[in-house]
Structures are given as structure tokens and as C-alpha cells.
Amino acid sequence: MKTFVYIDHFKGEVQPASWEAIGLAKKYGTAVAVVFGAGTDEITKAAFEYGADEVIVVDDAALTDYRAEPYASTLSALASSSTPDLILFPTTARTRELAAMSAVDLNTGVLTDITGFEMNGDQVIATRPIYEGKLLEKTVCSGKPVMATIRGRVFPKPAREAGKTGTLTKGDAKTDALSTVQGYSAAESAVNLGDAAVIVSGGRGVSNNPSLTPPAGMDEKQAEIWRAQQGFALITDLATLLGGAVGASRAAVDGGYITYAHQVGQTGKVVTPDLYIACGISGAIQHLVGMRNAKVIVAINKDADAPVFKQARYGVVGDLFQIVPALTEAMKKKMGK
Amino acid sequence: MKIIACIKQVPDSEAKVKAEGGQVSWGDAPLVINPFDEYAVEGALQQKEASGGTVTALCVGGESARDALKHALAMGADDAVLVSDAALNDLDTVGAARVLAAAINKIGGADMVIFGRQTLDNGAGLTPAQTARIIGWPMLGLAGQIKVDGGSVTVERVLEEGRQTVSAKMPVVLSVVQSIGEPRYPSFMGIRKASKATIPVWSLADLSTAAPAPVITRSELMNPPAQEKEVEMITGDSAAEIADKLADKILAEKVL
Numbered sequence: 001m002k003t004f005v006y007i008d009h010f011k012g013e014v015q016p017a018s019w020e021a022i023g024l025a026k027k028y029g030t031a032v033a034v035v036f037g038a039g040t041d042e043i044t045k046a047a048f049e050y051g052a053d054e055v056i057v058v059d060d061a062a063l064t065d066y067r068a069e070p071y072a073s074t075l076s077a078l079a080s081s082s083t084p085d086l087i088l089f090p091t092t093a094r095t096r097e098l099a100a101m102s103a104v105d106l107n108t109g110v111l112t113d114i115t116g117f118e119m120n121g122d123q124v125i126a127t128r129p130i131y132e133g134k135l136l137e138k139t140v141c142s143g144k145p146v147m148a149t150i151r152g153r154v155f156p157k158p159a160r161e162a163g164k165t166g167t168l169t170k171g172d173a174k175t176d177a178l179s180t181v182q183g184y185s186a187a188e189s190a191v192n193l194g195d196a197a198v199i200v201s202g203g204r205g206v207s208n209n210p211s212l213t214p215p216a217g218m219d220e221k222q223a224e225i226w227r228a229q230q231g232f233a234l235i236t237d238l239a240t241l242l243g244g245a246v247g248a249s250r251a252a253v254d255g256g257y258i259t260y261a262h263q264v265g266q267t268g269k270v271v272t273p274d275l276y277i278a279c280g281i282s283g284a285i286q287h288l289v290g291m292r293n294a295k296v297i298v299a300i301n302k303d304a305d306a307p308v309f310k311q312a313r314y315g316v317v318g319d320l321f322q323i324v325p326a327l328t329e330a331m332k333k334k335m336g337k
Numbered sequence: 338m339k340i341i342a343c344i345k346q347v348p349d350s351e352a353k354v355k356a357e358g359g360q361v362s363w364g365d366a367p368l369v370i371n372p373f374d375e376y377a378v379e380g381a382l383q384q385k386e387a388s389g390g391t392v393t394a395l396c397v398g399g400e401s402a403r404d405a406l407k408h409a410l411a412m413g414a415d416d417a418v419l420v421s422d423a424a425l426n427d428l429d430t431v432g433a434a435r436v437l438a439a440a441i442n443k444i445g446g447a448d449m450v451i452f453g454r455q456t457l458d459n460g461a462g463l464t465p466a467q468t469a470r471i472i473g474w475p476m477l478g479l480a481g482q483i484k485v486d487g488g489s490v491t492v493e494r495v496l497e498e499g500r501q502t503v504s505a506k507m508p509v510v511l512s513v514v515q516s517i518g519e520p521r522y523p524s525f526m527g528i529r530k531a532s533k534a535t536i537p538v539w540s541l542a543d544l545s546t547a548a549p550a551p552v553i554t555r556s557e558l559m560n561p562p563a564q565e566k567e568v569e570m571i572t573g574d575s576a577a578e579i580a581d582k583l584a585d586k587i588l589a590e591k592v593l
Contacts, residue, residue, distance in 0.1 A: 010498045067503075068466060068476050093496050097478050100430070100466035109429055109552035112461040125556060131458055134354040135361065138557040178475035179505035182491065186499040194497070198593070242593060260515050261497065274592035286350060296590045298583065299568075314586050315568045316579055326580030334584050335593075 001029035001122070004056075004084040004145070006075065006099075007047055008092050009035075010066070011184075014043055016195050017090030017152035019050040024117060024155045025088055026051050034078065036071055036173075038064040048165050051158045055166065056082075060173035065181040066094050072101035073174035079106055084145045086124060091149040091194075099147050108143025113270075115154045124148070133270055133289040152194045153272050193264060198244025198275045199294070201264055202320075203287075204251040205280020205302060206231030209321045221256075228257035231321065235279055238328045241337065247271065247291075249281045265290030279320040283308030300324065338390030338485070341447045342381040342414065343437055343468070344374035346398050346405035347458045356558040361458075370405040373453030375520035378409045380483060380513040381451045382521070388485050391415040393444060397425065397436050403536055410531035411523030417534065418444065422541045424548035430459070432549035434467035439544040441472060449490065452512040454479060465512040475505035481516030 003025035008015040018033075025031035033052035035043050040059045047055050058074055075098065079087060087102075089095035091113045099110045116127030116138075124146045125138050141147070193199060207228035214223040232246065239246045248262040264271050265287040276294035281287060283299075283306055291297065292311050299312035300323050309315045316323055331337075348354060352366030370378075381392045394409035394417040396402045406417035420440050428436065441450060450469075455462030469476035480492035481500070491504040495514045523531070541548055571586065573579040587593070 010496070013498070068469075068478070072470070093479055093494075096462050097466040097476060100463035101470040101476070103463070103552075104431060104434070104467050104470040107552075109431055110461070110463055111553065112463065129561075130460055131348070131354040131361065132350065132460070133561070135356055136559045136561055137555045138559070139553055139555050141553050143552040179477060179503050182502040182504055184499060184501045192497060260495070275587065275590070296587070296592050298587065309568050309570075312568045313590075314583060315570045316583060317570065317572075318576065318579060322576035323580060323583075326576040327583055330577070330580040330584035331587070334588055 001085045003029060003031055004079065004087040005031055005033050005052065006087065006089040006095060007033050007035045007043060008090050008095050009037065009043055010094070012042070014046065015090040015092050015152070016157065017150055020152065020155040020157045021088040021090055021150050022047070022050050022052055023158035024150065025086070026158070028119060030054070032056060032082070032084065034075065036063050036074060044168065046160070049160045049162060051161070051164075053166050054169060056169045056171050058171040058173050062173045062175040062177070067177045067179055067181065068094075068097040068101055069179070070174050070177045071098050072105065073176050074171070075102045076105035077174060078171050079145055085122075087145050087147045089147070089149040091151050095149050099149055103143070103147050106143070106145065108145060108147060109141045111139050111141055111146070111148040113151050114148050115151050117148070117155070129270070132286065151272070193245050193247055193262070193269050193271045196245035196271070196273050198239065198242040199247045199264070199271055199273045199291075200235050200239040200242070200244055200277045200279065201247030201249065201281060201291070202228075202232050202235045202252050202257070202279050203249035203281030204255065205282075205320055206235070206252060206257060207255065208280065208302075225256050228252065228255065231280065232258055234321065234324045234328070238277065238324055238331070241328055241331055241335075242275070244273070244275070249287050250284065278308050278312070279324055281308055282306040283311065338384065338388045338449065339447045340381045340384055340390060340392045341441060341444060341450045342374070342377045342392060342394050342409060343450060343452045344377065344394055344396050344405055344409055345371045345456050346396065346402040347371045347456055350457055356560045359558055361558065368401055368404065370408045371453055371456045373455055373457070375412075375453070376513050376515060376517050377451045377453045378412050378414060379520040380480070380511070380517045381449075382413045383518065384449065384483060384485060390448070393418060393447075395437065395440055395444070396420070397428070397433055397440070406536055407531040407534065408523065410534050411527040412521055413527055417536045419536050419538045420544065421538050422548070424541055427551045427554070428549065429551040429553040430461050430463040431467050432551055434464050434471055435549045436541075436544070436546070437464070437468050438471040439546045440539065441468075443539065443544055446508065448507045450474075450508070450510045452510070454512050454514055465510055469510035472510070475509045477503055477505055477509055478512045480511050480513050483511065483513070483517070
């Protein structure tokens with residue numbers, strides 16, 4: 001089976017699930033990495049080192065900024081001429097659009113955010129969560145090529161083999177852009193929950209520390225947010241020590257304690273880290289669905305009846321303002337940092 | 338300005354959704370407007386307030402989906418259209434996009450078509466971009482802010498990496514995210530108006546189109562494997578003691 005693997009990147013950073021997709025493609029045949037952009041030599045090199053048999057690169061100033069339309073047209077043209085059986089993408093905001101449009105061009109369909117992949121003869125059967133992860137479905141695509149976006153950190157990442165090369169082919173860019181990129185501002189702190197191996201999250205409880213006295217002149221809501229920010233500072237310390245990311249529950253985000261980018265759960269993200277530490281999160285169903293596939297879940301909450309404990313491997317009934325900094329200290333010592 | 342907000346009806350997010358006999362069951366839980374689509378209606382109403390014009394809520398679904406459209410009307414949409422046809426039961430996302438594109442044409446086009454980022458049920462998030470591709474309009478996805486200036490629209494896209502400002506000439510297709518602002522509650526007057534509204538129902542024949550054949554089909558529906566987790570509560574006389582024990586447990590899991 002010949003598989004195109006679309007390498008998704010932004011400002012030079014490749015989404016690691018792109019490499020996981022190369023690994024998956026190789027398991028069933030030939031992996032042809034597809035790299036679009038301008039100045040993509042490093043990415044092409046990495047694609048070979050992660051195991052791509054061939055790389056088709058479309059390096060063109062017209063593709064400098066990702067725009068859905070020209071990227072989709074470029075991909076559709078390549079797929080029409082080299083007829084892959086399957087096109088894999090890492091699941092990102094960009095690939096959902098790109099795959100969606102290319103599927104219209106190629107008269108096929110997209111299986112999104114898949115967590116399982118198997119072959120029945122030459123038919124791809126993909127497993128994907130639906131209804132916010134409350135159910136799983138196996139789906140098939142009758143069009144050709146089959147298109148699928150894979151969830152990050154589900155399929156094994158191939159080992160990188162320095163210096164490995166393969167066949168390099170150049171492709172032509174389509175320039176049918178319908179929009180113009182005016183500018184970009186990086187997130188104030190990098191939030192990449194999908195790729196994080198460790199996530200430390202805060203919920204409503206993060207604002208619940210009456211012993212803190214907010215600066216004079218704040219109204220009640222400002223004081224609540226100020227308290228929450230002190231709580232998130234403790235959470236950030238622990239996350240930083242463990243090399244992880246900071247997450248949040250919907251309550252924390254809606255309360256204005258932290259930006260939407262940090263939200264785990266229903267309207268936010270589904271995450272699969274190795275370690276998830278939930279602090280002051282009671283565990284609304286949406287949040288639990290968003291994090292329950294983490295390998296190890298630790299819950300710290302004042303309320304012994306909080307539903308979050310039902311999903312946890314380890315639980316602490318206590319005040320996060322005491323437990324979290326103590327845990328940071330203990331981990332620091334034991335990790336020799 | 339003519340704005341169309343595309344919405345879908347889904348089981349409430351509090352619903353205990355289960356697989357029963359190969360079918361999705363949500364018990365007695367109500368069907369509601371897809372929560373992400375409430376942001377689409379909110380975004381549409383904000384643009385109407387800023388530039389004048391009308392907001393039409395558009396939905397493909399069964400008869401029950403009238404209630405989702407009534408919610409949009411109660412929020413402030415001017416009118417609503419339901420596309421309903423027994424032949425549309427097995428729509429996949431491309432199929433839904435084709436039907437929506439035909440309905441947008443029958444409405445007479447628009448300056449702006451706004452979607453929520455994805456639905457709570459299927460969750461693929463493909464339909465907005467597929468609709469844009471089919472009607473050939475620019476796609477401005479994941480907008481957290483929308484500004485109209487003359488004939489062009491500038492949005493701030495909320496990406497994982499940051500915020501990207503992108504503009505395009507109208508007509509455009511947009512999808513919006515939560516940063517657009519909390520959806521307004523239906524007003525008392527809005528609810529009264531919605532309850533009296535007549536919502537036209539268009540069949541595929543009205544759209545002069547056939548049911549798109551599904552490309553994606555479900556072969557199996559499963560409940561997620563039961564998670565047998567026995568929580569181990571960590572206790573101690575002081576925060577330091579608890580933290581010490583917990584740190585040992587975490588390190589023993591060898592996940593760091």
C-alpha cells in the first residue's frame with residue numbers, strides 16, 4: 001500500500017504526530033512524506049530520518065503561509081497524479097481544513113482523529129471517538145484515496161535515524177489562495193496539550209484560597225481571578241518541573257482564570273498524556289472524557305466525593321494550595337533537580 | 338449584510354450516550370442546538386449588530402430539529418430554514434456540505450456563512466471547510482474575532498500556536514470558536530417570537546438535488562472499554578508527608 005503522509009508544520013515546528021503517521025504508514029507499505037511550504041529543507045531531512053521512503057516537497061514562496069485553499073489544491077493535484085491508496089495527517093486545526101477540502105476535490109472522505117487502524121484485506125478500518133469520546137466507532141471510507149487524520153500520541157513514534165535519506169521528488173504549487181495572512185502573534189505561553197507527556201490542570205478550586213489577600217482596590221471578581229492566578233502559578237511551577245503543560249477545566253476558563261487554549265474536555269481538547277494531575281477539578285463529565293485516557297491520573301481535591309476521584313489512579317483529599325507546592329518540592333528532591 | 342448561521346441538533350452534552358444494538362442511544366436526554374453552533378449564532382448576531390442586515394439560521398435534520406432553529410430565532414435570528422428529507426439519514430460530512438451548499442444557493446447566497454467549529458456528535462469538524470470548497474468561497478476557520486471592512490472580512494484565527502490574522506473578500510465561510518463571546522440567552526420576546534414562527538421545510542426536491550451517496554460509513558459502534566481503575570488515596574499528617582508519598586508513587590509509575 002502506498003501512503004502519503006502530510007507533514008504538518010507551523011513556523012518551522014513539525015507536529016510530532018506527523019512522524020507517528022510515517023510509522024503507521026510504513027507498517028503497511030511505502031510512506032511518501034508530503035512537505036509544503038517555503039524553505040523546508042530541515043523538515044524534508046527530518047522526514048527521511050523518521051523513515052519516509054520518499055519525500056515529495058513543494059517548496060514555493062506561494063506556500064509560505066499556510067492557507068487552506070492552495071494547500072488543498074496542491075495536495076489534490078499530487079494525489080491525482082501519484083494515486084496513493086491512503087493519505088495520513090496528524091490531527092491539527094490546519095489538517096482538518098486541508099483534508100476536508102482535498103476530500104471534496106478527490107471525491108472521497110476523511111476519517112478524523114483516529115485512535116485505531118486496521119486492515120481488512122485492502123480496506124482500511126479506522127476507530128475514532130465520537131460523542132465527545134463517550135462512544136467509539138469503526139468507520140470505513142469507500143472513496144480513493146482513503147484520508148485519515150491520526151490523534152497524537154496514540155500510534156508509536158518511529159526512532160529517528162540520523163543521516164538516512166531516500167528519493168526526493170519536487171512538486172508544483174497551486175496558487176489559488178483566496179485569503180491573505182496579515183499577521184501572527186504567538187500564544188503568550190506555548191500550549192500544546194495534544195503533545196504533552198505531562199499535564200497539570202487547574203479547576204474552579206484554584207481560586208478557592210481565602211487566606212490570600214488580594215491587592216487593595218479589586219472588586220470581588222477581580223479578586224477571584226487574582227486568587228486563581230496565584231493558584232495557577234503553583235500549578236505552572238509543578239508543570240515546568242515535570243516538563244509538562246498547564247491545562248484547565250471549563251470552569252477555570254469560563255471564570256477568566258486562564259485562556260481557552262488551556263482547556264481540556266468537551267469544548268476544549270481531548271488529551272492523552274502519560275501523567276495528568278488534576279488540581280481543584282471536581283470532574284464534570286466533559287472534563288473526564290477529555291482526560292480519562294491519560295496513563296496515570298492524580299487528583300487533588302478538597303471534596304472527597306468529587307467525581308474526579310473515580311477516574312484517578314491516585315487521589316489526595318486536601319488543599320491544593322498546600323499539596324501542590326509540597327509535591328513540587330518533593331519531586332524536585334527525588335528527581336535530583 | 339446577509340448572514341447565514343449553520344446549526345445542527347445534537348443530544349445534550351450531559352447525556353449518558355451509549356451504544357445499544359448498534360445504535361446510538363441517549364436515553365431521555367433532550368436534543369439541543371449543538372453548543373458550538375450557539376457561538377455561530379452569537380457571531381452572526383454580533384455582525385448583524387455591527388453592520389446591519391439579516392441572520393438566517395439553517396439546519397439539516399429531522400423534524401425535531403425545529404427546536405434547535407427556534408433556539409436560534411429566540412436568540413435573535415430573523416428567520417430559519419430546515420432541510421429535512423427521509424433520504425438524508427445517512428449523510429456523511431461531505432454529503433451534509435453538499436446539501437448545505439444547495440440550501441445556501443436556494444436562500445439566494447449570503448455575504449457570510451458562519452459555522453461552529455465542530456459538532457458534539459460526530460465531531461469531525463470538516464463540514465465548514467467542505468461547504469466552502471463546494472461553493473468556492475474563502476474559508477476563514479476558527480475565528481475568535483470577526484471584523485468587516487467594506488467588502489472584506491478580517492478574522493483572528495485561534496490556533497494552538499497562537500493567533501493568526503487573515504482576511505478575505507466576501508462572500509466567505511467562517512467557523513468560530515468560543516473567544517467570539519458567550520452566546521446570549523434567548524430573551525422573553527425572542528422566545529415568544531420563536532414560538533410563533535413558521536419555519537419552512539425544504540426537501541431534496543425543493544433543492545433540486547439528490548441525496549449524496551455516503552463515502553464514509555460506520556461498520557461498528559462500541560462503548561469504550563470499561564476503565565477499571567481503583568483509586569488509591571494518599572493520606573498523611575502533613576502536606577509534606579502526603580507529597581512525599583505521592584511523589585514516590587508517581588516516580589514508581591515510570592511515566593516521567
